[in-house]
Amino acid sequence: MPGPRLEAQIDQWRAYVRRRQAISAADVEEMEDHLRAQVDDLAVTGLDEDEAFLVAVKRMGNLDAVSREFAREHSDRLWKQLVLVPEHPDAGGDGVGASRWRELAVVLALAVGAGLAVKVALGFVDGPGDEMVLARNASLLVLPFLAGYFAWKRRATLRVVAAVVAPAAVLAVVLNAYPFVPAGSTEVLAVLHAPVVGWTLVGVVYVAGRWRSDAGRMDFVRFTGELVVYVTLLALGGGVLVGLTAGIFGIVGIDLEPVLEDWILPVCVPGALVVAAWLVEAKKSVVENIAPVLTKVFTPLTVVMLLSVLPVLLGGGDLVAVDRGLLILMDAILVLVLCLLLYSISARDSLAPPGFFDVLQLVLVVAALAVDGVMLTAMLTRIAEFGLSPNKVAALGLNLVLLAHLVGAAWRALGFLRGRRGFASVERWQTRYLPAYGIWAAVVVVVFPPLFGFA
Template sequence: MSAADSLEPEAAIASWRAYLVSRGSLSAGDVDELEDHLRTQIDELRTAGLDADEAVLIAVKRMGRQDEIAGEYARENSRRLWKQLVMAGAPARRRRIDGSVIMIGFAALAAILAKLPELLGAPAFPALLGGGILALAALAASIAWRTRPPVALIAASAVGFALLFVLAFAYPFGNSSDTAIIFSLHAPVALWLLVGLVYAGAGWRTAAGRMDFVRFTGEWFVYFALIALGGGVLMGITAAVFSALGIDPGVVLAQWVVPFGAAGAGVVAAWLVDSKQEVIENMAPVLGRVFTPLFTIAVLAMLAGAIVTGGFGAYREVLIIVDVLLVVVTGLVLYVLSAQPPTARPGWTERLQLLLVIAAFALNGFALAAMIGRIGDGGFTPNRVVALGVNLVLLVGLAGSAWLLGRRVFRADASTRRLLAWQTGYLPVYGGWAIAAAVALPPIFAFA
């Protein structure tokens, strides 16, 4: 009896394993490891409250994204699996309707919370920060409603949100404070990783669980950008029509529509990713493959320019700009990896990524030299400390990725598993730095 016919967990696992073994492309050890991942996924989904048939379906689908042979199995069996899941008719339909209604409710909640501090009379800057934190909290709550993570993880995430919300109002930032900008840039990073804690649930300790959140982040960003683009076009048309009527809609659009729309769009984008993940989930990796050669050419050109001119001179923002470049390079490596089966052979994309990372390291050397020169002349400032700290965190992460990419490209270790474990295991380091920068640096520099 096949998994598609029975949907019993053990029968499904046996059928799935037999399929992998029959193809002869995987060793017994690889099949054992994949089966262990599959069982972990099923257990986590059952713990989150899903029925056995739903847990089997989703786990098989997820494993299909991690291994090419498992993906073939998922494609051949998923249609019948879906058919059995919707045979219940009205109850399944009610669940979908209820889900969309609840999504709209969370989106409305996020929109209201985004404006709540301002409506309560808070100063402009804390109101902006606090509203953004509350909107992200509503997004996290909507994800928790769907994924049902352990209560301990919900509590840990809530504590983090509460801490940063309180500090946004407690810290005495000045109007031109550099540490205020540092807080506003780093707090969202820390909060997003707390959202990831809720999203991954009990799987946050595993590379597969963390990679699921990475995939979610990429697809969420794509959906959010598309919604923002459509919303921007709509607002432009609306502004043009009202202006032609002699009415200025600028204040309403800027102070109400934009914050309401941005907060609500975050929840809607998350719901779309969750609802359509099997249709469009590979969009971020595809974009990664498209932009890898373009960024490789661009960074090589930048490096050639730095060599010809002798460096960046006294350009003060150079290290910050290069840090942004390193973030993009890290994202390209991570998202291309997210779509790679563990046993896939390295291709041209991996070779280009290795070249891209090496060129970024070399360019960063010129930026570091310029920054060290400025520190020698003027000492440490909040911006310089942050630029150096971010640079160090990114360099360590990329160094590990470069080493493992090199081993993969030159076949010393062709599997993607170690690279996956390194990149996803390094995510807490980014979160740790973001929290330290947002919480510790402002008081250290007297909120200057």
């Protein structure tokens, strides 16, 4: 059984290797298995763990040479086309170009498919009831195309496909077979939580079935944050182009609004999600330079916001009288804080020593815990006064899930700052807790409607 010191050394080595652009997450795991085997073999000869680790790492060879070797063996990988300079002029020729065009064709086909799926579904909307049906199924219309891209790119096995298709089919049956009361609380909750379940399934495909891999889950966290950045950029750029085009058409007396509502928005917005995912995959090295900047800008701003909100909540008087809209808004803020925390951790150099920004993140987590405590008190007070309802139970459950996550994050961050644990422990807690959100969302979608009479 490897000791904690050896595990910490391997964690640091893995974090260092993962920063190499030419080595994928799957390659890192393969190399780690080889490294552990080397350490075990050397330990049998009488070396202690530190000596065995150093010798094993030395035997692994220079990482630059290892990167180039992986590039030669996997010539179809997109990172080679983007970041690896061939040693010979004829290296990476037509095969690489054909691979690029093939992937682009697949992405465009899936993007168009996602847009047309939404467009066709909109054709069946004929009233408020139909709009809610469409809202329940929105994630099922778009996310399968995104999952299809990753299944194609990662060469997903039948086992992985089955592990995703089966729960997705159950989700589809639940969303469409349950006799929801029109615009009832459980239907609205299903609309809000179904995308979380769908995104969890996309994550399984993204990691190519390595759902127990901490590194794979952190890669998906990083991808999610970067996807938000790219979708935002595409939305801003697309909005400007559409606005300019509409202005030009308006000058000559042509109204672009019907085309915008009937075709541009329904088709382009879902397709943009697939295209953005492809851009994230294709330009990882560029976005990874943006991620630390974004987190360092928004983390202190979020700390200031939470510290400003906390005294307002504490001084708000009777917690029973707290407006329900305020509770919902604060839940959204806590989820945003958690996303910022995850993105910050995914962008951090695992080998760097504790610094001021780590202290700031601990302050962020503690402030979020204080806000969450006030929110929980208000919710329990309202439940005691007015009784249970689907919305109250769903909000209470989410806050309890957030509370456990934040407590664990604060405890591990404090241990890291005091030098009692490595940063890998902080990362592992975040990645291993993530499935709790998908499980809770599935409970809300599947269990809540019959539990509360579909009202």
